Amino acid sequence: NAGVTQTPKFQVLKTGQSMTLQCAQDMNHNSMYWYRQDPGMGLRLIYYSASEGTTDKGEVPNGYNVSRLNKREFSLRLESAAPSQTSVYFCASSDYVNGYTFGSGTRLTVV
Amino acid sequence: QKEVEQDPGPLSVPEGAIVSLNCTYSNSAFQYFMWYRQYSRKGPELLMYTYSSGNKEDGRFTAQVDKSSKYISLFIRDSQPSDSATYLCAMNSGGSNYKLTFGKGTLLTVNP
Numbered sequence: 112n113a114g115v116t117q118t119p120k121f122q123v124l125k126t127g128q129s130m131t132l133q134c135a136q137d138m139n140h141n142s143m144y145w146y147r148q149d150p151g152m153g154l155r156l157i158y159y160s161a162s163e164g165t166t167d168k169g170e171v172p173n174g175y176n177v178s179r180l181n182k183r184e185f186s187l188r189l190e191s192a193a194p195s196q197t198s199v200y201f202c203a204s205s206d207y208v209n210g211y212t213f214g215s216g217t218r219l220t221v222v
Numbered sequence: 223q224k225e226v227e228q229d230p231g232p233l234s235v236p237e238g239a240i241v242s243l244n245c246t247y248s249n250s251a252f253q254y255f256m257w258y259r260q261y262s263r264k265g266p267e268l269l270m271y272t273y274s275s276g277n278k279e280d281g282r283f284t285a286q287v288d289k290s291s292k293y294i295s296l297f298i299r300d301s302q303p304s305d306s307a308t309y310l311c312a313m314n315s316g317g318s319n320y321k322l323t324f325g326k327g328t329l330l331t332v333n334p
Contacts, residue, residue, distance in 0.1 A: 115265075142320050151230070153326030154266075154310070161320060169321075201265055207320050210256050210312075213265035 113137055117202050117214035124192040124221045132187040132217050134202030140212070142205040143185035144169075145177060147198040148216075154201070160185055192221045225249050228311055228325030237334050241298040245311035245325045248292065252313040252323075255287050257296045260308045260327065269309075270296065273316075301332045 115136045124130055136143065145157040156169030158177040166177050174196060176188045185204075189196060197220050203211040228245045235241055243257075254273055258266035270285040272278045272294075278285045284297040294313070298305055311325040 144321075151326070154324045156321065159321060203265075205320055210268040210271050211258075211266075211322060213258075213267065215265045216263075 115202055115204055115212050115214035117200075117217050119217060120215065121218050122220070124189075124219065126193060126221060128192050129188065129190050130192065130219075131189075132200055132202070132219075133184070134186065134214060135184045136202075136204040136212070137183065138204060138206070138212065139182070140204035140206045141182070142207065143179065144203045144205070144211070145175075145185070145187045146201045146203065147171065148201060149198050157187065157200075189219075192219075194221045197221045225323050226311065226313065226325045229328055230326055232329040232331060234331045234333060235301055237301060237303060237332055239301050239332070241301050241305070241330060241332075243296040243298075243309050243311075243328050243330070245294050245313075246292055247294070247313060247323075249313075249315070249323075250289075250292065251315040252292075253316045254314050255285070255294050256312045256322070257283075257285055258310045258312060258324075260310060262307075266310055303332050303334050306331045 118133045141162045144159040146154045160166045160179040163182045200217045202214045226247045257270040259269045260266040275289045282299045286295040308327040310327040312322040
């Protein structure tokens, strides 16, 4: 099925561990985004990539890094996980015309 | 003042009711307005997409934009239990500004 695929769907980390969230889209979209969603806070933009080869900080980038590996893939890395990074993470892609297409999310718990 | 304000609810209505969901915004440059629906434990999905002022209808859903008041609405007619979800408004100014600004979402429950 066409769309945005995120892996893993669930993850539990210990404080200080690192991990990479993977995202891939097969719609030939130029732009890709990483959001976190927390109760009462809505969707907050972490990083985005307007096109292959570019990345920029969003609203809450601290503690995260990203890599736009190619046009299809955009990964999010937590170098040293903290309990404050417990959240649901969504990847999205866009062609500027038809809004965003979101993945199904990664539920991350940091203990 | 936040750029986009949305009442988080929760909103609970009986099946068949007309539902009105609203957002206000402060940035007069916004031209593209969207509504996303998010079911529990799922990603948001695009429901309606409108440009500038006016109404757009799609089945039981009507999106309305009033740029003079900086106010957008989503109406759901003959609401169904399957409409129970969180509804998020989103908007941007278009052109090279591809980033969306989201409201925090309104949780809607339609009771059978």
